[in-house]
Amino acid sequence: MSQAVVDRLNAQFGERVLETSDAFGDHEVVVALKDWVEVAQFMKDDGDLQMDHFIDLTAVDYPERESARFDVVLMTRSSVTGARIRLRTHAKDGEEPGSLAGTWSGANWAEREVWDMFGIKFNGHPDMRRILLYEEFVGHPLRKDYPIDKAQPLVPYREVSDIDKLPPFGIEEGQPFARIDWESRLSGGDNQVSPALGVQQGQRRTLSDSEAAQQVQARIEERMAQEAPEDAAEEGSGE
């Protein structure tokens, strides 16, 4: 259904549509940063498309990508035709996509959230302030290089030495497993667990994806090899 939108955008913008895809029926169009507002505005105004329903606007951080660090992603739908489309663009750190707050007013807060969480400013936004965090907050927490265990308390923490807590509470408060230490990973390491947990070597594991996949595959094959003769034996006895 949404293929029509992709076709229409292709016909209208030609070369300026950089990429299209329809993985799992989700149609997506990638455009350059400078075409961002124009394409969005066209989708809304065009008589065939009428993408009048702003669903969400967010961003994705790819710290390892050289060309452009962020993807800005817009999801819209048409209440007339029911078509859905995802519009995506790439932005370098510090680049400012145009604001869509003038196109869909719903984009206003979404863009503030992207600014709050990722530090991407939107050019022409009427009120570019943090929306969820407080003004005193330094940095943007959904950037992957934001230190994993860094909190910025507004009230200084008490001296906790006098807190005589019993299990289950204590030093290992919170759930610091499954943290990815991006700082070390970006500098070439591949530690899975945050520096705070580094001492507990037992909890560290390497996570080179292909390596992990190979290990899993090897384990599966090993098990199949073990189980195969047993199965055969069972079948044999059954007969």
Added chain:
Amino acid sequence: MGELRVIDGGGEVAVTTRLSDLLQWARKWSLFQYPFVTACCGMEFMSTAAPRYDIARFGAEAPRFSPRQSDVLWVVGTISQRQGPAVRRIWEQMADPKWVVAFGTCASCGGFYDNYTTIPGVDKVIPVDVYIPGCPPRPEAVLDALMLLQDKIQANDRKPIVVPPRLVPERAPGRTGEGNS
């Protein structure tokens, strides 16, 4: 109540005790609460306050929405960094003697919110008397906490304490499927 002495004067009976004991006894049976409810644990708090569990049996049914009139601060739910100043300020406004109960895992230690936005336990900001583990805790655990708090008040003991699990079947009637007797 602490040490009681009964004086029988032939038809007239007098009972004596220490003034401090009497005071603590009065305090522990008239806890006015300030519910600082921020998250899903609030449901269990409501359930505890409702007739089925009936927190009124402990003289603690009256919520006061002014911290100046309350004795116990119930911190119920996740406390974000942004709420830190608010909860601290409310606690500061309460008149002594005052107690704090951390209701649920979030209020006790941050729970599974291990991130930049959640205070890992409200005790990082204000002192806590009783911790109730559970996500959310059952009303029985809340009542256990209240009774623990009463004991602590009577004994004038400010050491923090965690509500222990009910491991003894007799203390958890209904769970084993037999006898509420």
